[in-house]
Amino acid sequence: MELEKNKREHAARFDEIAEEYDEDKSDEYVECVSYVIELANPKESDVVLDLGAGTGVISLKLASRAKKVIGRDISEGMLDQARKKIEEREVSNVEFKEGSFLEPNLSQKEKREIDLVVSNFAMHHLDDKEKKKAIEKVSKLGARKFVLGDIMLFNTSEIKDPYYEPEFDDPATASYLVKSLIEAGYVITELKKVTNQVGVIAAVKKDKIHEN
Numbered sequence: 101m102e103l104e105k106n107k108r109e110h111a112a113r114f115d116e117i118a119e120e121y122d123e124d125k126s127d128e129y130v131e132c133v134s135y136v137i138e139l140a141n142p143k144e145s146d147v148v149l150d151l152g153a154g155t156g157v158i159s160l161k162l163a164s165r166a167k168k169v170i171g172r173d174i175s176e177g178m179l180d181q182a183r184k185k186i187e188e189r190e191v192s193n194v195e196f197k198e199g200s201f202l203e204p205n206l207s208q209k210e211k212r213e214i215d216l217v218v219s220n221f222a223m224h225h226l227d228d229k230e231k232k233k234a235i236e237k238v239s240k241l242g243a244r245k246f247v248l249g250d251i252m253l254f255n256t257s258e259i260k261d262p263y264y265e266p267e268f269d270d271p272a273t274a275s276y277l278v279k280s281l282i283e284a285g286y287v288i289t290e291l292k293k294v295t296n297q298v299g300v301i302a303a304v305k306k307d308k309i310h311e312n
Contacts (some may be wrong), residue, residue, distance in 0.1 A: 110246045128298045129221060132249035133157060135292050136220050139302040140247045142166040146215040149243065151201055152222020156182030156194070162218070170210060172199030173222075199260065201226065201234035206241075214241050220249040224271040230278045231272055241282040244308035249300040252277055254293055274299055 136158055142148055146166045150159045151159045153171030155178050163169045171194060173179050188299065199205035206214075217238050236277055238246050251271040278288055278301065284304035293299045 101170050102188075122209055131294050132220055132298060132300055133161075135294070135300040136249040139290055139292075139300060140218050140245070141151055142216055145209075147213040149206075149210075149214045149217045149241070151199075151204065151217065151219040151238070152176045153182060153196060154220075154222070155173060156196065156222055158218055159196070160185055160189070160191060160195050160268050163191050166216075167193065168213075169194045170206070170214070171196040172204050172206075174198065174200050177221050202230065202237060204237070211241055214243045215245075217241065217243045217246045218249075219247075221251065222253040223248065224269050227270050228272050230275060231277070232283075235280045235284045239286065239305070242305075244283070244305055244311045246279070246303045247300065248277065248281075248296075248303070250277075251297055252299045253299075254296045256301065271297070274301070277301060 112182045117311055140162060142149070142162055142164070144166050144167060148159075148162050148169045150156075150162070150169060150171045153173045154175075155158050156171055159169045159182065168194040171182060173182070173196070176198060179196045179198065185191075185221075186194050186196070197205055198257075201219075223234060226234060235246075251269065252274040256275050274291065274293070278291065281288060281301065281303045285306050287306050288301060288303050288310055290302035291299065
C-alpha cells in the first residue's frame with residue numbers, strides 16, 4: 101500500500117508541473133538524454149520500451165530510428181504533453197499509456213516484441229528494494245539491452261549539495277544499480293559518469309550479448 105501511495109503522490113506532483121517540465125532542464129539532464137540515446141542505438145527493426153517516459157523527449161528522439169516506441173509513465177499530465185508532441189509532429193510509431201516500472205501495462209504481444217528498454221531520470225523515485233524488483237521485471241521482458249540514465253551516487257562522501265530533492269527522491273549508488281543488473285542476468289557494457297550524482301548505465305542480457 102505504501103508503494104501505491106508513493107506512486108500516486110509522485111504522479112500528482114508531476115501532473116502539476118507537466119506543462120512547464122521541458123522549459124528549464126539542467127545540463128546534467130540534457131547530457132543524460134544524449135548518452136541514453138547514444139547507448140540505446142536502436143536498430144530499424146527494434147521495438148523500444150521507454151519507462152518513465154515523461155513528456156516523451158527520449159521516445160520521440162528514438163522513434164526516427166526504431167520500428168516502434170512504447171512509452172509508459174505514471175503521470176497523465178506528462179503523458180498528455182507527450183501525446184501533444186506526437187500529434188504536432190505527426191509521429192505514428194510512438195504510443196503513450198499509463199504504466200510504471202513494476203506495472204508497465206503491457207499486453208502479452210508487446211512483452212514479446214520488446215527488444216530494447218530505456219529509462220531516464222525516473223528510477224530514483226523508487227527505494228532500493230523497489231529498484232531491484234524493477235530491474236528484475238525489466239530483465240524478464242527478455243529485451244536484449246537496458247539503458248538506464250538517472251541520478252545515481254558515485255561518491256557518497258562528497259555529496260554536500262544534493263542534485264536531487266531528498267524529500268521526494270531516493271537515488272541508489274551506481275554500484276548498487278550495477279550489482280542489481282548483474283544479478284538480474286545483465287553484462288554491463290558502459291558506465292558513464294556525468295557528475296558524482298548522475299550517470300548512465302548500458303547493460304546487455306548475458307544470453308543475448310551476440311545480438312548487440
